[in-house]
Structures are given as structure tokens and as C-alpha cells.
Amino acid sequence: MKLLWALLACIPAVCTADDLHQRPKDFVNLRTIAPEIQYDLRYFTEHNFVGRRIENYDAPVCLLTHQAAQALKSVQERLLPMGLTLKVYDCYRPQSAVDDFARWAKNLSSTEMRTEFYPEVEKSRLFSDGYIAYRSGHSRGSTVDLTIVPADSQIPAYDAKREQVSCTSPASQRAPDNSMDFGTGFDCFSPLSHPDSQGVSPQQRANRLLLQSLMVQAGFRPLDTEWWHFTLAKEPYPDTYFDFPVVD
Numbered sequence: 001m002k003l004l005w006a007l008l009a010c011i012p013a014v015c016t017a018d019d020l021h022q023r024p025k026d027f028v029n030l031r032t033i034a035p036e037i038q039y040d041l042r043y044f045t046e047h048n049f050v051g052r053r054i055e056n057y058d059a060p061v062c063l064l065t066h067q068a069a070q071a072l073k074s075v076q077e078r079l080l081p082m083g084l085t086l087k088v089y090d091c092y093r094p095q096s097a098v099d100d101f102a103r104w105a106k107n108l109s110s111t112e113m114r115t116e117f118y119p120e121v122e123k124s125r126l127f128s129d130g131y132i133a134y135r136s137g138h139s140r141g142s143t144v145d146l147t148i149v150p151a152d153s154q155i156p157a158y159d160a161k162r163e164q165v166s167c168t169s170p171a172s173q174r175a176p177d178n179s180m181d182f183g184t185g186f187d188c189f190s191p192l193s194h195p196d197s198q199g200v201s202p203q204q205r206a207n208r209l210l211l212q213s214l215m216v217q218a219g220f221r222p223l224d225t226e227w228w229h230f231t232l233a234k235e236p237y238p239d240t241y242f243d244f245p246v247v248d
Contacts, residue, residue: 020095023063023244026236027141030062030091033069034076037062038087040155040177042186043097044246047158047175049117049187050110055100056245062091063246068142068232071218078214083151087179089186089228090145093138095243105132115164116175118189130225131189139242142235144220145186145228148211153178168192180207182227195227 030037039062043054064072076086104110105126114123118131126132137143156176165173167188171181179186183200184193192199195208208227215222220230 020241020243023242024065024141024237026066027063027092028066028069029248030064030069030072030088033066034073034086036080036085036151037072037076038085038149038155038178040087040089041091042089043093045158046160049113049189050101050104051112054097056094056096056243058245059247061246061248062088062144063141064091064144065141065232065236067234067236068144071220071232072144072146075214075218079148080151084148084180085151086146087149087155088144088146090138091143092141092242092246093136093143094245095135095139095241096245098134098136098139101132102134113164116167116185117187119166120168121189126189129189135241137231140231140235140237140240141242142232142237144230145226146211146230147177147179147182147186147228148207149178149180182207182211184227186228193227194225195222196224 031039039060041057041060041062042048044057044060046052048054072086079085105123108123111123118126121129121131155178158175162175165175167174167185168190171177174185177185181204183197183204184190191197195212200208211227212222215230219233221233223229223231
């Protein structure tokens with residue numbers, strides 16, 4: 001099934017299954033393009049909705065197509081004079097990692113991280129409610145999950161022993177994150193994560209608008225269910241879902 005999805009993703013382009021497992025030359029490490037950006041790559045860690053490192057995240061690096069990386073650099077250059085910087089949570093995501101998510105979602109007994117990431121939704125509904133899918137735009141290499149943080153801030157260390165608190169709780173109560181307050185934590189499976197949610201405060205809406213406006217002006221399009229998720233509108237691989245590992 002995994003191979004079938006991969007081959008279908010190549011149509012109508014000329015593509016083979018082997019091609020999907022090889023990193024194209026125009027994929028770059030974002031740090032080489034915009035080193036000032038902060039990197040909090042959650043799927044390389046255990047601080048994510050699964051609770052462990054995800055398959056084929058073999059290094060804490062952000063890989064993107066060169067076009068997407070250059071567009072992010074332009075956003076970063078506009079934020080720095082404000083004393084702010086971007087922080088990325090996820091970039092290119094291998095298809096095998098998406099498959100890992102799907103297997104986890106089908107295992108209804110694995111709910112270690114529910115309190116923080118999906119306290120309001122039954123795990124049996126993660127597919128039907130659209131929180132988990134069998135393919136992701138991240139696998140095409142031009143989609144990024146990110147936030148805005150103060151430029152002089154540090155990424156807090158994750159404490160797995162800390163009592164979990166819902167991602168919809170006030171920022172002062174949630175798992176520590178140096179992000180500006182966007183109303184929810186990253187990867188929060190909740191309607192409050194929708195960019196246009198009316199359940200967040202005016203300041204939180206203003207923060208979302210700042211991020212979205214800068215990203216749209218740089219050529220990205222937002223997702224209507226996740227305030228942190230953006231895809232380059234003119235992505236170079238709109239129909240190809242790669243499956244090479246995340247390595248430097």
C-alpha cells in the first residue's frame with residue numbers, strides 16, 4: 001500500500017519508486033539559508049503527540065526545497081528588525097513518518113500524550129476529524145510548521161516528567177515554549193487551532209494575523225485548521241510525496 005501511494009504521487013510526472021527515496025538536489029538544510037531561525041524539531045524528539053521520535057527523523061534538521069527556504073528567509077528578514085524570529089517545528093516529512101502517524105492513530109490503546117495534544121477528541125476520530133491522514137503536504141518538501149518567538153529567547157528544555165496540561169490551556173500553564181502566544185500549543189488537535197477561531201483573545205488573533213500576513217506575502221498559503229502550517233503556493237513538487245530520511 002505504501003508503494004502504491006508513492007507511485008500514484010508521481011503521476012503524471014516521470015518518476016520511479018527509487019526516486020522517492022532519494023533527496024533531490026534542490027532540497028536544502030534551512031540552517032544554511034537562514035541560520036538565525038530557531039529550530040524546535042518536535043518529531044526528532046519525544047515531545048509530540050505520539051510521545052517518541054518518529055520514523056526516519058534521523059537528525060534534528062529542517063529540510064525544504066530551495067524555493068521554500070528562500071521564501072522563509074525573506075520572512076525572517078522582516079521579523080528581525082522587530083526583535084523577533086521564526087521558529088520551525090517541522091519541515092520536510094518522509095512518507096514513512098506519515099505512515100508511522102497512521103499506525104499510531106490506529107492503535108487506540110496508545111494515548112500517552114492525549115492530555116496535552118488531543119484532550120477534547122477521541123483517538124478513534126483522529127482520521128474522520130482530519131487530524132491524521134495517509135498523506136501530508138510536508139512530504140512534498142515545501143510545507144513548514146512554524147511560529148514567531150522573541151529573537152533573544154531560548155527554546156525551553158522539554159521535561160517528560162512534567163505533568164501534562166492541555167494545549168488549549170493558557171500559555172502560562174501549557175508545556176513551556178518560547179513562542180508568542182497564538183492561543184494553543186503546536187500540534188493541538190482542537191478547533192481553537194483554526195487560524196480564524198473566535199475562541200482566542202484579540203492579542204492571540206493579532207499574533208496569528210502577523211504570522212499569516214508575512215507568510216502569505218512571501219508566497220505561502222495557510223491551512224484553515226492549523227495556525228502554524230504553511231505551504232509554498234508555487235511548490236516545485238506539487239504531486240510528489242518523497243520518502244528519504246531526514247538527515248543532514
